[in-house]
Amino acid sequence: MKKMLALALALMMLLGAAAVAHADEGVTITYMASQDWVQDAEMELAEKFTEQTGIKVDFQIIPSDQYTNLLNSKLNSGECPDLFGSQAGKTDIVTLLNVEKNAVDLSGEAWAATVDPLAAAETSVNGKLYGQPAQDVSAVWAIAYNKKVFEKLNLKVPTNYEEFKAVCEAIKADGMIPIYEAVADGWHHQLWFCELGVAIEHDEPGTADKLNSNAMKFADSATAKKLIEQIKEMVDLGYWGDNYMANEYADAARAIAEGECAMTVANQGFPTDLNAAYPEFPAEDIGFFVMPLCDNQVLNMNPVGPTRFIYSGSKNIDAAKQYLAFLAEPENIQYQIEKVGKFNTLPFTTAKDAYSDDISAFYAAYPEHGTVYQTAVNYVNPQWMEIGKFLVEVLQGDSTAEGMLKYIDLNRESQAKAAQDPAWN
Amino acid sequence: MNKNRIYPTYFVFGALLLYTVLFVLPSLTGLGYSFTDWSVYSDEIHFIGLENFATVFSSDYNYTRMLANTIRFTLVTTVVKNAVGLALAVLLTKKVKLLNFHRAVMYLPCVLSALIVGMIFKSVLNPKIGLLNTFLRRIGLGFLASNWLTDSKIAFRSVMAVDIWKGMGYIMTILIAGIMSIPQTYYEAASIDGGNAWQCFRHITLPLLVPTLTVTTVLNVIYGLKVFDMVYSLTNGGPGFATEVMYTGVYKEFGLGRYAVGTTLSTVMTLVMLVAGYFMIKHMVKGDGQEI
Numbered sequence: 001m002k003k004m005l006a007l008a009l010a011l012m013m014l015l016g017a018a019a020v021a022h023a024d025e026g027v028t029i030t031y032m033a034s035q036d037w038v039q040d041a042e043m044e045l046a047e048k049f050t051e052q053t054g055i056k057v058d059f060q061i062i063p064s065d066q067y068t069n070l071l072n073s074k075l076n077s078g079e080c081p082d083l084f085g086s087q088a089g090k091t092d093i094v095t096l097l098n099v100e101k102n103a104v105d106l107s108g109e110a111w112a113a114t115v116d117p118l119a120a121a122e123t124s125v126n127g128k129l130y131g132q133p134a135q136d137v138s139a140v141w142a143i144a145y146n147k148k149v150f151e152k153l154n155l156k157v158p159t160n161y162e163e164f165k166a167v168c169e170a171i172k173a174d175g176m177i178p179i180y181e182a183v184a185d186g187w188h189h190q191l192w193f194c195e196l197g198v199a200i201e202h203d204e205p206g207t208a209d210k211l212n213s214n215a216m217k218f219a220d221s222a223t224a225k226k227l228i229e230q231i232k233e234m235v236d237l238g239y240w241g242d243n244y245m246a247n248e249y250a251d252a253a254r255a256i257a258e259g260e261c262a263m264t265v266a267n268q269g270f271p272t273d274l275n276a277a278y279p280e281f282p283a284e285d286i287g288f289f290v291m292p293l294c295d296n297q298v299l300n301m302n303p304v305g306p307t308r309f310i311y312s313g314s315k316n317i318d319a320a321k322q323y324l325a326f327l328a329e330p331e332n333i334q335y336q337i338e339k340v341g342k343f344n345t346l347p348f349t350t351a352k353d354a355y356s357d358d359i360s361a362f363y364a365a366y367p368e369h370g371t372v373y374q375t376a377v378n379y380v381n382p383q384w385m386e387i388g389k390f391l392v393e394v395l396q397g398d399s400t401a402e403g404m405l406k407y408i409d410l411n412r413e414s415q416a417k418a419a420q421d422p423a424w425n
Numbered sequence: 426m427n428k429n430r431i432y433p434t435y436f437v438f439g440a441l442l443l444y445t446v447l448f449v450l451p452s453l454t455g456l457g458y459s460f461t462d463w464s465v466y467s468d469e470i471h472f473i474g475l476e477n478f479a480t481v482f483s484s485d486y487n488y489t490r491m492l493a494n495t496i497r498f499t500l501v502t503t504v505v506k507n508a509v510g511l512a513l514a515v516l517l518t519k520k521v522k523l524l525n526f527h528r529a530v531m532y533l534p535c536v537l538s539a540l541i542v543g544m545i546f547k548s549v550l551n552p553k554i555g556l557l558n559t560f561l562r563r564i565g566l567g568f569l570a571s572n573w574l575t576d577s578k579i580a581f582r583s584v585m586a587v588d589i590w591k592g593m594g595y596i597m598t599i600l601i602a603g604i605m606s607i608p609q610t611y612y613e614a615a616s617i618d619g620g621n622a623w624q625c626f627r628h629i630t631l632p633l634l635v636p637t638l639t640v641t642t643v644l645n646v647i648y649g650l651k652v653f654d655m656v657y658s659l660t661n662g663g664p665g666f667a668t669e670v671m672y673t674g675v676y677k678e679f680g681l682g683r684y685a686v687g688t689t690l691s692t693v694m695t696l697v698m699l700v701a702g703y704f705m706i707k708h709m710v711k712g713d714g715q716e717i
Contacts, residue, residue, distance in 0.1 A: 069680030245575030246552045393665035396577045410485055419466040
């Protein structure tokens with residue numbers, strides 16, 4: 001009898017273990033992200049993850065101009081998918097995402113200790129890590145230019161705004177549009193302003209701190225005003241072409257490869273992506289220089305990028321954690337670096353970078369580094385799309401640089417007061 | 426059946442309860458929240474008086490522009506949809522070949538979702554590769570090719586034009602029903618008296634269509650004041666803020682977590698609709714109110 005009982009118990013244990021092993025089968029985790037935030041390589045890894053665990057990943061990719069509103073609406077209405085993507089930033093993840101309430105604390109995950117400390121600081125609140133970096137944050141947004149065009153026209157990399165204008169004039173005179181600027185997406189053209197916060201900081205040191213302590217407003221910065229005026233001047237001089245309002249970032253590679261435009265603002269993965277889409281165009285033919293508005297020569301660094309968060313109201317938290325753990329496995333990190341052209345590395349200590357000599361030389365050419373203003377200054381990133389809209393108003397002559405800066409200040413004040421920021425209350 | 430039968434008052438309680446719970450209470454709650462600082466940034470809610478209304482009507486922000494755009498959209502689309510719908514209704518109540526086919530073609534756009542129409546026209550109106558500009562260039566009218574949705578000077582007109590295209594068939598259908606209910610004897614009598622087509626339209630069709638036009642006007646005004654999906658799908662309020670309307674503003678405020686400002690915008694729109702409704706009832710309904 002005892003033997004029978006022992007046998008029955010053993011059988012039940014085996015069945016129980018099998019049930020646990022397959023408990024997650026049939027589970028589907030939903031992952032909502034903005035356009036361009038989920039790479040093909042991640043989708044391939046997700047399929048591999050499904051093969052291993054039985055957990056399916058349903059990607060919900062949202063057009064970038066609608067994403068922030070939709071994400072916030074879903075978070076605020078308690079209807080968020082299991083995983084969501086968002087830009088990190090130590091202030092924004094508190095004020096905009098309220099991660100302490102809306103996201104799951106990931107500090108206890110095995111991979112958490114491998115996140116690059118700078119990136120981890122931007123996804124943590126009160127010492128707890130809430131997000132997993134999804135992209136390379138070492139790359140900077142700079143002007144990618146066609147070296148062949150520069151050689152043909154005997155042009156040199158500009159080091160100040162006047163030289164840059166001369167370069168644009170020469171390219172325009174040759175029948176090309178100097179700069180491909182993607183305004184239609186709503187997120188790209190404001191890079192000219194926010195990334196060049198490094199120029200404001202260079203010309204007016206301490207501005208970011210003063211803005212954060214409410215001791216100064218954007219409207220008080222002569223460099224900020226000059227930046228906007230120079231962006232408008234580029235447009236007025238035809239450097240962005242006639243159809244810049246309808247340009248989409250996804251079309252930038254084509255515009256450069258087909259010789260329609262000579263330059264665009266891109267990060268250092270652009271040459272590889274361009275070459276992948278147009279094999280006849282060598283990646284080495286693309287060079288980079290910093291945006292030289294306001295004579296900027298400071299490298300614009302940003303330790304913040306798209307990040308994965310697990311929604312605290314998810315019913316599949318364990319499955320979502322398994323997915324993040326899978327993505328953070330060293331071989332899967334390396335797989336993404338190898339497969340995604342724009343990733344030269346990922347912000348994990350286990351990652352091995354893949355910088356080319358050209359890109360290393362570009363970084364080395366600008367020894368002075370600064371942090372971009374959407375990260376360095378509070379309440380700028382949450383109004384990213386609004387800044388883009390106002391910049392369009394300026395470009396189309398419906399507003400002025402002063403009006404745009406005043407609007408940014410008003411929005412910052414409104415958000416800071418709502419967040420009960422001591423500097424404003 | 427006895428038409429004069431009086432039912433007990435408590436029969437209305439069920440409907441009244443549903444109306445109160447699903448409409449009156451949320452509306453009053455929304456009204457209350459417009460006087461607070463309710464937002465995603467703080468768990469506490471404080472009474473702040475009329476501060477949100479001051480913000481909404483401040484020239485520093487874009488809310489007054491959204492309100493002006495909404496009113497402009499309502500007025501223009503109401504007038505044009507009624508005018509075009511009336512012209513189509515008059516044409517398509519005549520003896521023309523393939524009458525039902527023409528009616529169906531004109532009505533078809535209104536069965537499409539506004540989001541779908543928006544996405545289609547976003548492509549059609551693309552300045553570089555859009556069908557319209559390509560067509561204009563092909564027929565030698567390239568000088569007419571424009572940045573239909575990306576030039577702040579004309580984007581709002583484009584949005585209104587697309588909305589008119591989508592909605593005119595619906596108005597036409599209602600007006601056809603109105604025209605067909607006019608007794609033919611009136612036209613026969615006018616014809617005997619020597620009345621021409623214009624005189625018949627001016628003195629018979631139009632006066633007898635006033636009740637129907639009242640209905641289409643009310644429907645258009647309500648629709649126009651609530652417009653959201655068409656603008657959202659075509660321009661998302663852009664370029665810049667050129668085509669923002671009140672409900673794209675409400676959506677964005679909620680998306681940004683500024684709930685109180687969002688409810689304030691809704692409250693303002695409720696007030697606008699009440700005022701518009703009051704004037705429409707006052708001026709359009711006469712006598713025993715049978716026109717609505």
